[in-house]
Amino acid sequence: PARDKYLDTWKALEKLYADGRVRAIGVSNFQPSHLRRVLDEGSVVLAVNQIELSPYLVQQELRAFHADHGIATEAWSPLAKGGDLLGEQAVADIATAHGRTPAQVVLRWHLQLGNVVIPKSVTPSRVAENFDVFGFTLTDAEVAALSALDRGLRTGPDPDTFDLA
Incomplete structure (x- = not known):
């Protein structure tokens, strides 16, 4: 934003x-x-806006803008880098109630909100765990x-303030 070049891009x-070289185009970290x-x-029309999104950063206004304009919301850092979020009592209580891990609960939250979520892990057991989020549903x-x-x-x-210069 500081250099105002994103429209040229x-x-x-x-x-x-238009040339058929890509089937869809999107952006990352764009604000309304x-x-x-x-x-x-x-x-x-943008296909997707990939934004930082987790229960610690819900971004309701931006997600509503996406919904109003048919733009998919993709979450990056969906688990807020783990740590504190996965240790929250509310997350732990919900995980216990469903017999799931805290990470599975947060990923399920994303899915139920309609977010595209692709969590990162290099640990095979965590990759499998992250994929196993379709066998339960969170209540409202x-x-x-x-x-x-x-x-x-x-x-x-x-x-709004990030600048590579």
Whole structure:
């Protein structure tokens, strides 16, 4: 955002799309103001916006914007790098109630909110565990309890102030 070059890049991506060289185009870490500008000045609707998203950073306004415009929300750092989030009492209580791990509960929360979620792990047992999130459903109250953990806490840079220069 600081260098205001993202529209030029978006236009180049639209050309690749128009030429049939890609089937879909998307962005990462765009805020509503960035998305509005791309939608207003571009000709292709974004397929996806990959954003930092976890129960510690729910991003309700941005997810609502995505939903209103048919943009898929993909979560990066969906477990908030583990640690504190997976140790939260609410997460632990829900995990115990379902006979699941805290990570499975958080991943299930993402899925029930409609987020695309691709957790990272290099440990084969954790990869299998992360995939095993379709055999249970969180209640509305459990989804709300996890969403109530929102602290606006980022593990990565703020897209409005991040600059590579």
